[in-house]
Amino acid sequence: MSSQINWSEPQQHEFILQCSVKEFCKEKKIIKRISIANKLYFVNSGVLGIYFNLNEIERKLWNIALPYTFTTAWPSFLMNLPNKLEIIALKDTVCVEIPITALQWLYENVAEGDKFGTLLYQNQIIIADSRFLIQKETSLQKKYENLLKIYPNINKHVNKKVISNLLDVSQEHFTREYKKWYHSSKK
Amino acid sequence: MIKKQVLVEQILKLMTDKINLSEQEFGMVQKNFEIMKVSKKTIILHPDTPIEGLYLILDGLLRFFANNEKKTTIRFKSNGEIVGDLVGFLKSKPSEFGIETVENSYIVLLSFEKINWIENNLKEGKKLIRIFYEITLSTILTQDFDLINSDPLKRFDELKDRIPDIEQRVSQKMIATYLNITPAYFSLLKSKAIK
Numbered sequence: 001m002s003s004q005i006n007w008s009e010p011q012q013h014e015f016i017l018q019c020s021v022k023e024f025c026k027e028k029k030i031i032k033r034i035s036i037a038n039k040l041y042f043v044n045s046g047v048l049g050i051y052f053n054l055n056e057i058e059r060k061l062w063n064i065a066l067p068y069t070f071t072t073a074w075p076s077f078l079m080n081l082p083n084k085l086e087i088i089a090l091k092d093t094v095c096v097e098i099p100i101t102a103l104q105w106l107y108e109n110v111a112e113g114d115k116f117g118t119l120l121y122q123n124q125i126i127i128a129d130s131r132f133l134i135q136k137e138t139s140l141q142k143k144y145e146n147l148l149k150i151y152p153n154i155n156k157h158v159n160k161k162v163i164s165n166l167l168d169v170s171q172e173h174f175t176r177e178y179k180k181w182y183h184s185s186k187k
Numbered sequence: 188m189i190k191k192q193v194l195v196e197q198i199l200k201l202m203t204d205k206i207n208l209s210e211q212e213f214g215m216v217q218k219n220f221e222i223m224k225v226s227k228k229t230i231i232l233h234p235d236t237p238i239e240g241l242y243l244i245l246d247g248l249l250r251f252f253a254n255n256e257k258k259t260t261i262r263f264k265s266n267g268e269i270v271g272d273l274v275g276f277l278k279s280k281p282s283e284f285g286i287e288t289v290e291n292s293y294i295v296l297l298s299f300e301k302i303n304w305i306e307n308n309l310k311e312g313k314k315l316i317r318i319f320y321e322i323t324l325s326t327i328l329t330q331d332f333d334l335i336n337s338d339p340l341k342r343f344d345e346l347k348d349r350i351p352d353i354e355q356r357v358s359q360k361m362i363a364t365y366l367n368i369t370p371a372y373f374s375l376l377k378s379k380a381i382k
Contacts, residue, residue: 052332062332075332078325084332107314114313121320122277128327129274133283135331136253 004119005112014109018102024089031087036080037073038100041065046093047157051086059086061165063131066157070120090162134167140177143167194222194245194293201243201267205318206311219304220295225288232272232286238279240298241271247292248356250365252285260365262330263289263357265350269297273323289357339366340376 001007007015024030024046031037033053041048048065050073062085065071076083077100106113130150137143144167147154154163164174195217202208202216222245225231231242234254242249249270251262261284264270272282276299305312333345343366346353353362363373 075325075328078321107317114317117317118313118320121317121324125320125324125327126274126277128324128331132327132331 001116005110005116007110007112011110015102015106018105019096019098022095022097024093024095026089026091026093028089029086030089030095031073031083031085033084033086034082035076037076037083037085040070040072040077040098040100040103041087042070042096042098043067044094044096046095047090047162048093048095049088049090049162051088053084053086060168061162063127064090064151064154064158064162064166066151066154070124074124090158140167140169140174141181144174144178144181191222195220197245197267198243198295202315206309206315208309208311212309215308219301223294223296225292225294227288227290227292230285230287231294232282232284234283234285235281238272238275238282240296240301241269241273241276242286243269243295243297245293245295247294248289248350249292249294250287250289250361252287254283254285257364258285258287259367260361263346263350263353263365268326269319269323271297273327289361339368339373340380342366343373 021044022041030041030048031039043065045067047067048071049061050063050065050071051059052062053059063071065087071087073083073085073087075081076085103117107117110116127150130146134143134146137146144163147163147166151157160175160178161171164171167174198220199208199213199216208216225247231249232238244264244266246266249264250260251264251270252258252260262270270286272284275282275284302316306316309315333342343362346362346365350356359373360370363370366373368376
């Protein structure tokens, strides 16, 4: 945050006092469906999966949050609406949990607080729009290449099963196609 | 024809719903925002062209379309909403999409300069821009989730929630292409839903 805005050490200290460090085991549900999301998470280590619930039973992996990124169930967090998303730890994960009240404190008490919010949301808009374009793409290879543009190091953090879920294909199909691309580039 | 003063008051109302404006700031806003009247079926942004800014719709209906042969409608936007290639705008690159008026519309161009003006000249300008991005993010995600929902009737219901009189303003064919189905299938689904 200090790389994006100017704020004093007492302000930083006051803000940090409102936050807490949380450790989540793999498969722990951090944000549940139907609840109202009122916390923002900064991932220090590990990976979070953001799932969209299609109905009572089915859910789809919509996005992931890698280390040094912010995430939450954004529509619920911003609009105070019941949540359609679930956030689950895909690995053992350590996060800084930032309550919405801390963010509101930042906007009201730090001169560049609104600037931080603007930069945060601009970044999320770019990610969301990139995800939208991946969905619209018909070629699997192009979908994967577009995914790498958003997350260049994704292969270091998650396995092919997670990547195939993000691309909305079976793991077997993705693995088969991936080998073709990898072997064709080696030739 | 809508009077200019009515449209200016709309701009001010959209702003004062979110922030406080002084009387002096009221006057500054009135001087600094140019309202454009655009006839229907006018393309105000062509794909692969530089992006001047985003468009605030004061009155009317616009569609945001893909850069393909069919110019497939991706989103409909109506009164009080902002339309534009936001990612292209943020990254300063040519638009990957196009924007066309569906009916006669009154719009305001929000260029980089205009957004900077708001941030630097209104006391709560930075707060207004931050709230603008909050609303935009929430809208984009809600519409993205709408696309994940493969049931066209559910997507149509969500469109009607946002723009209740959409069927009176837009042809059935255009709604069908937005839902990514044929017009004949759309008619069939609607008649089954009525039964």
